[in-house]
Amino acid sequence: MGLSSLQLQAKLMREYYRDFSKYAKGKPPAKKTAWVTAFTPVEILEALDIQYIYPESYAAVIAASGREQTLLKESELQALCRDCCSYACCIEGSLALESAPRGMPPRPDVLIATNNQCNTLPNWWNILARRYGVPLIVVDYPGETADRQSAYGYVTAQHMDLIKRMEQLSGNELDDSRLAELIEQSRTSVAAWERVRKLLAAREIEPTLLFDGISFLITSRCKPETAELYEAMYDEFSQLPPANKSRKGIYWLGYPLWYHEKRYLPEILDGCRICGSNYISWWSLDYAGDTAMEQLFSAYNYTFLNLAQSTKDARLGEDIRRSGAAGAVTLHNKSCKCDFVSARNIAIPQAELEIDMIDRTFLDLGQAKRQMDVLLENL
Amino acid sequence: MNILSFSGFVPAQICDTVRFIQYRGQRNIPHYCGYAADFIAQVLDDPQVDGCVFPRTCDSSRVLASYLSECEKFVYRLHIPARRDEAAISFLSENIRGYKEAVESYYDVKLDDIPARAKRINERNRVVERLYAALPELSYSAYLHMLHELLQTPLREQTVPDSLPGGAGGKPVYLVGSTLCAADLPALIEGAGMNIVGDRITESKRLFSAPPVPLEGDIYEGIATSILQNNVSPTQNDFAFILREDMEEIRRKGVKGVIFVTQKYCEPYDYLYSVYRKAMDEISVPTLKLTLADSADSRRFDAAIETFADII
Numbered sequence: 001m002g003l004s005s006l007q008l009q010a011k012l013m014r015e016y017y018r019d020f021s022k023y024a025k026g027k028p029p030a031k032k033t034a035w036v037t038a039f040t041p042v043e044i045l046e047a048l049d050i051q052y053i054y055p056e057s058y059a060a061v062i063a064a065s066g067r068e069q070t071l072l073k074e075s076e077l078q079a080l081c082r083d084c085c086s087y088a089c090c091i092e093g094s095l096a097l098e099s100a101p102r103g104m105p106p107r108p109d110v111l112i113a114t115n116n117q118c119n120t121l122p123n124w125w126n127i128l129a130r131r132y133g134v135p136l137i138v139v140d141y142p143g144e145t146a147d148r149q150s151a152y153g154y155v156t157a158q159h160m161d162l163i164k165r166m167e168q169l170s171g172n173e174l175d176d177s178r179l180a181e182l183i184e185q186s187r188t189s190v191a192a193w194e195r196v197r198k199l200l201a202a203r204e205i206e207p208t209l210l211f212d213g214i215s216f217l218i219t220s221r222c223k224p225e226t227a228e229l230y231e232a233m234y235d236e237f238s239q240l241p242p243a244n245k246s247r248k249g250i251y252w253l254g255y256p257l258w259y260h261e262k263r264y265l266p267e268i269l270d271g272c273r274i275c276g277s278n279y280i281s282w283w284s285l286d287y288a289g290d291t292a293m294e295q296l297f298s299a300y301n302y303t304f305l306n307l308a309q310s311t312k313d314a315r316l317g318e319d320i321r322r323s324g325a326a327g328a329v330t331l332h333n334k335s336c337k338c339d340f341v342s343a344r345n346i347a348i349p350q351a352e353l354e355i356d357m358i359d360r361t362f363l364d365l366g367q368a369k370r371q372m373d374v375l376l377e378n379l
Numbered sequence: 380m381n382i383l384s385f386s387g388f389v390p391a392q393i394c395d396t397v398r399f400i401q402y403r404g405q406r407n408i409p410h411y412c413g414y415a416a417d418f419i420a421q422v423l424d425d426p427q428v429d430g431c432v433f434p435r436t437c438d439s440s441r442v443l444a445s446y447l448s449e450c451e452k453f454v455y456r457l458h459i460p461a462r463r464d465e466a467a468i469s470f471l472s473e474n475i476r477g478y479k480e481a482v483e484s485y486y487d488v489k490l491d492d493i494p495a496r497a498k499r500i501n502e503r504n505r506v507v508e509r510l511y512a513a514l515p516e517l518s519y520s521a522y523l524h525m526l527h528e529l530l531q532t533p534l535r536e537q538t539v540p541d542s543l544p545g546g547a548g549g550k551p552v553y554l555v556g557s558t559l560c561a562a563d564l565p566a567l568i569e570g571a572g573m574n575i576v577g578d579r580i581t582e583s584k585r586l587f588s589a590p591p592v593p594l595e596g597d598i599y600e601g602i603a604t605s606i607l608q609n610n611v612s613p614t615q616n617d618f619a620f621i622l623r624e625d626m627e628e629i630r631r632k633g634v635k636g637v638i639f640v641t642q643k644y645c646e647p648y649d650y651l652y653s654v655y656r657k658a659m660d661e662i663s664v665p666t667l668k669l670t671l672a673d674s675a676d677s678r679r680f681d682a683a684i685e686t687f688a689d690i691i
Contacts, residue, residue, distance in 0.1 A: 079656040081649040088650075115461055118438050119614060122461060123650035126618035130654045138616045140461035142435070142470070145444060150473040157466035309445040337411060337438045337644075341445040 005236055008229040012220050019051065022103030032170050035108040035128065037121040038283075039303050040139070041296050043182040043222050044163055045112075048170045052112075053105045054219050055128075056121075059087040062094060063258040063358045065101040072359055080127070085335040086358035088124040095131065108134055110169055112162070116141035116303040118338045137162060143306035155301055156293045179292050182222040186299075187287045189221045192230035196237060197280055201249070201323045203240040207274040209233070211256035211263035217283040248379055249275035249324050253316075253343050253350070254331025255357035265329070267365070268372040276323025278304070278316055278342060305338045313345045320346060326379045329372070331355045334362055351375040380486045383425075385418050385433035385440060387585045387612075388459045390602050391534060392497040392592060393479045394490055396432060398530035398582075401560040412642040413673020414560065415439035419446045428452065430485065432478065434459040436614035437647050453485045461616050463607040471603035479599075496534055497592040497602065503529075504587035506539040511583065515632065518546040519554075519575035520565040526582050527562055549574040550691055553629050555655065556640035556648055557581040561671060567681060568638060571688040576632045579625055580640075584610045613647035621651065622658050629664065636691035637666045638684075643673070665691055 003011070019029040031051040036042060038056055045052045062068055068086075071093030076082055080092050094100045111134060113125035122138045129136035139158050142151045163174050193214070200210055213233060220226045243249075250272045256263035256279060264274060285299035304312065320328070327350065330343045334356040343350065351371040356362035384396035399414075402421040416439075422431045430453025433443050444456050458474050460467035479490050510522060521543045529537050549572045558564050558580050565575055578584060589609035592601040610624065611617050629637070637659055641648040656666045667687040669680050 078653060080653040083644055084646055084649050092653075113616070115616075119436065119441065119461075119616075120438055120646055120650075122616040123613070123647055126616055127650060127654055129619065130622075130657075136616075136619075138461045140467070142458045142460075145435075145456060146458045147473065147477065150470055154460070154466050154470035157464075158462070161464075161466075309448045312445075332410065334410065337646075338441060340410065341442050344445060 002228070002232065005229055005232040008225055008232055009216070012216055012223070012225050012229065016219055017102050019106040020100075020103045024103075024106070029106045032109045033106045034110045034112050034166075035105070035125075036112045037114050037117070037125070038218050039114050039116045039285075039300055040112050041114075041159065041162070041300050043179060043186060043296065044159070044166060044174070046182050046222050047174055047179040048163075048166045048172045050166060050170050051106070053108070055091045055105070056087045057215055057219055058094075058100065058102075058105060059090040059358055060215070060256075060258040061102065062090055062100055063360075066259065067099070067101065068259060068358050069361070071097065071099065083334070085118075085120045085124065086356050087335065088120070088127070090358050092124075092127065108132055110134055110166075111136045112139065113137070114139045114141060114300065116143070116300055116306045118305065118336065120337075135165075137165065139300075141301045141303070141306055144302055144308045144311060151301060152294075152297050155297050159293060159296055176292065183287055183292055183295050185224055185227070186222040186285070189217055189223075189226040189230065190284050190287075192227045192234065193217050194284055196230050196233045197284075198322075199234065199237045200277070200280075201275045202243055203237055204243055204273075205237055205240060206262075207252065207264055207277065208262045209237075210277065210280050214280045214283060221283065221285075243273060243275065245324075247271055247273040248326050248376065249273060251275065251320050251323055251325035251328040251348070252277040252279070252331075253328045253346070254339060254355070255279055255333055255336065257355060257360075257363070258357055259360040265365075265368065268369045269329075271376070275325050276319060278319060281319060304342075309341065309344065312342060316342060316346060320348060327351070327375050329353060329375075333357055334359070349375055349378045380430070380482075380488065381428055382430040382432055382453065382482070383418070383422055383428045385415075385431070385443070386436070387581055388434040388436065388457060388606060389432050390475055390478070390606065391500055392493055392598075392602050393475065394482055394496075395533045397428075398559075400527070400530070410644060411439040411442065412437075412645040413671070414557075414642050414645070415443060417673055419443060422447060422452065422454075423450060430454065432457060436612070437645070439644070439646075440614075453482070455481050459615075460607065461614075463611075463615070463617075468600060468603045468607055471607060472597065472599040475602055476599045493598050494594050497598065498594055499534055499537075501591040501594075503537060503539055504589065504591070506541070507587035509541075510539070510543060511577075511587070513542075515551065515574065515576045516545055517542075518544045518569070519578075520569060523558065523562060523565050523583070526586060527559070529586075530559075530582060546574055550635045550688065551576040551633055552636045552638055552691070553625070553632075553634045554578040554580055554638050554640070555625070557642065557645075558640055561640060564640065564669075564680070567679070567684050571681075571684045573636070573684075573688050573691075576634065577628050579610070579621065581612070585612060613651040618651055618654050622654065625655075626658060626662070629659075630662070634664060636687060637664055638687070639666055639668045640671065641668065642671050 074093035075089035113122040287295040288298040402417040
């Protein structure tokens with residue numbers, strides 16, 4: 001009998017956190033360490049046996065532990081404006097105070113930032129580069145609005161450069177067949193996750209499980225255990241009762257609220273069920289193409305936030321239609337200005353809430369409840 | 380042809396554009412820097428503007444295309460690379476060529492004077508560079524006023540004086556950020572007994588310190604090289620370069636304080652400020668941060684500036 005989804009999650013988390021100070025007990029990491037942003041082509045790093053750490057994900061963990069306010073205040077003392085991304089503020093506060101629930105992440109040997117979700121992260125990585133005095137590599141993805149052919153040449157040159165520099169750092173040589181295997185593994189993880197994600201509209205699934213479950217596609221997408229985990233989740237979720245369609249279907253358009261025990265706001269959603277979410281589709285990367293370079297280009301140049309508005313509209317519209325949602329909770333996230341425009345042209349009624357995914361003080365729950373009541377009256 | 384441009388990354392060698400400075404129209408979006416929101420408002424509302432061009436750099440500029448996607452005017456987005464290597468130069472040169480072709484196609488014009496424009500800009504920049512070098516003795520207000528006029532004037536009508544009125548002297552300070560929409564700020568600073576001896580503001584060093592565009596060979600590649608080898612903007616993600624360059628100038632000119640001007644929600648400068656202030660703290664140079672609410676923010680910063688003058 002295979003492992004349950006909980007056992008597989010525990011295994012992946014043990015592996016991910018093994019070099020954090022709380023568990024490492026002063027031992028240095030066995031591998032070279034890169035701090036990366038969430039849409040970095042980590043298949044290259046995995047192929048070269050380089051460990052990669054996601055500070056953004058750790059900020060979510062910190063908020064979930066309820067310790068973000070002290071750290072946000074500390075980041076202001078570090079001259080980082082509170083208007084900046086709260087992932088950045090939270091981690092900067094954490095690094096300054098050396099305080100975090102699982103201890104401090106292993107010191108980076110290199111910093112890699114991509115701009116296929118926003119330009120905030122490369123900006124933040126510059127601060128990290130000054131703190132640690134290690135090389136910073138920015139991988140620039142022009143996105144869908146650039147000419148495809150010239151973008152392919154530009155991005156591929158950067159991927160080749162990244163490989164060369166990571167070979168030098170790790171002392172390993174890239175094995176093309178290993179890279180192909182890892183890309184295939186990522187593709188398998190994405191396919192398995194997509195099957196899980198689509199169950200949200202059809203079964204009585206607690207959305208929290210998906211908001212937390214996506215984190216493995218972010219941090220471990222090219223590891224075989226991730227697809228295994230999602231297959232186990234699919235089997236378990238398939239056993240749940242069909243969705244209670246007498247409750248109104250609501251699409252959650254924006255980030256999970258990491259500080260909230262449930263990651264969303266069940267307290268304002270009486271008589272409703274979350275039947276879809278765009279955030280949990282963002283890492284469903286499309287590794288299309290015949291060669292590794294084509295596949296990496298396709299996956300990382302065409303991330304959701306790097307698409308043209310018309311493509312975003314079409315993709316989001318289709319996901320909402322498939323979810324059967326009657327209305328949407330649309331989150332205006334202080335920390336993610338690029339996501340503000342995602343909901344510009346969706347056709348269903350929305351309650352637009354001002355939030356931050358890390359800083360709980362941004363939410364006015366009374367106001368949110370009133371907005372939700374108005375939405376429900378309109379549905 | 381009346382194209383509104385959003386940034387110094389837009390190559391003036393291709394054609395004349397009017398640099399966006401300030402607009403008091405309806406705000407279309409909250410939470411983006413007021414400069415971007417006001418740019419969108421002017422493109423959409425101002426009947427005299429028939430087109431726009433802007434880069435994809437910061438997050439506010441990245442979403443301009445989404446807000447302008449239904450606009451029927453000429454809209455062009457330049458992809459400014461976040462790197463400065465050969466691949467980036469090649470990519471940008473293709474982009475600049477695309478910009479030129481898009482203007483020709485939309486306006487039914489022939490842009491065949493690009494080398495001549497490049498030559499004129501090369502010459503203009505060298506004159507401005509000489510004025511910048513003489514800043515400790517000049518009135519910075521007069522210098523900035525001249526630059527702002529240049530940005531609003533077609534290239535063939537631009538004239539740069541060989542000299543500017545002298546300044547009143549005072550405690551040497553360094554200006555960082557953007558004063559495009561805060562043209563009165565230098566006068567306030569000078570009035571408080573400070574002398575702006577150098578800067579890293581959008582419309583000064585980045586306007587003229589680009590290497591000359593070679594007039595032989597592929598002109599687009601030459602323009603791209605010049606843009607990417609220019610003094611970098613924080614949107615280009617090389618804070619180390621900025622700190623290195625500025626620290627050298629600040630030390631060399633004996634600067635006593637740094638005044639950092641930013642727009643509300645302008646993340647590149649907000650992030651830069653975090654490392655900039657620490658770097659200044661390390662060499663005991665005080666910093667003053669002034670945050671403008673939007674492009675039409677006319678608040679007075681007298682008290683803050685006078686207090687800062689006393690501190691330094």
